[in-house]
Amino acid sequence: MTDNYQTLKKHLTDLSLKKVAAIFEEEATKAAKAGLSYTDYLKKLIEEEVVNKTDRSINAKIAKARFPQLKTLEMFEFSFQPSVDEKYIRELAHLGFLEKAENVVFLGPPGVGKTHLAIALGIKACFAKKKGFVYDCLRAC
Ligand SMILES: Nc1ncnc2c1ncn2[C@@H]1O[C@H](COP(=O)(O)OP(=O)(O)OP(=O)(O)O)[C@@H](O)[C@H]1O
Ligand SMILES: [Mg+2]
Structure with a gap:
């Protein structure tokens, strides 16, 4: 050299x-x-x-x-969980709620994918380089 x-x-x-x-x-x-x-x-x-x-x-x-696991929207099988409104979740994935400073809270019985979807939205926010997404374990786990 x-x-x-x-x-x-x-x-x-x-x-x-x-x-x-x-x-x-x-x-x-x-x-x-x-x-x-x-x-x-x-x-x-x-x-x-x-x-x-x-x-x-x-x-x-x-x-x-520091998500507890890496789960993406692409990994979520909407057909396994018909009670989840796919269209609404895909709308949330556009992250308009961040612009409007709104909260998203997933409620439901154990094991239905609440944490998965919360992490998936967080990962979307990281890819969109958004600041201010707070993944709240107390509310999302
Ligand atoms: N529809 C789905 N498609 C793919 N994976 C799913 C789906 N629903 C749940 N899972 C998987 O099942 C496991 C449990 O889901 P998750 O932890 O998101 O449930 P939860 O609703 O947060 O449960 P808990 O109330 O016990 O916290 C995870 O590994 C998640 O990725
Ligand atoms: Mg959970």
């Missing part, structure tokens, strides 16, 4: 551009072979960094929420 590469790598790491730091050499070789313009090469690096940072920020939100 040349001094230039090492210096560049350090600057990128200092700037928290970890993905760019990890891939810029390999991508430079590929770009040269493919005859990419400087702009296309830079675009590729920045897009990779954006994807990487986006995923990390969502994962960080999910970790911070």
Whole structure:
């Protein structure tokens, strides 16, 4: 590795551009072979960094929420639970209740999926990068 590469790598790491730091050499070789313009090469690096940072920020939100289990809406079988209004739950998943600062409370007998749905909405909020979703174990478990 040349001094230039090492210096560049350090600057990128200092700037928290970890993905760019990890891939810029390999991508430079590929770009040269493919005859990419400087702009296309830079675009590729920045897009990779954006994807990487986006995923990390969502994962960080999910970790911070400390859900007791990871349950998603996609894992919920509405056919097993006909008393749950699928249309209404899918509406809740648009998170309009957060904008309106409304509470969602699931009530029902044990084991019917109340916690599952509460976590699923929380995960949707993490993906939507919403702040202010409070998963309340006392109310949701
Ligand atoms: N319709 C469903 N589709 C998929 N999984 C379900 C469904 N209903 C319940 N489950 C699963 O069954 C288990 C129990 O559900 P959950 O913990 O959400 O129930 P609960 O209503 O919160 O019960 P409790 O009142 O005891 O807290 C979980 O693993 C959940 O993922
Ligand atoms: Mg529960």
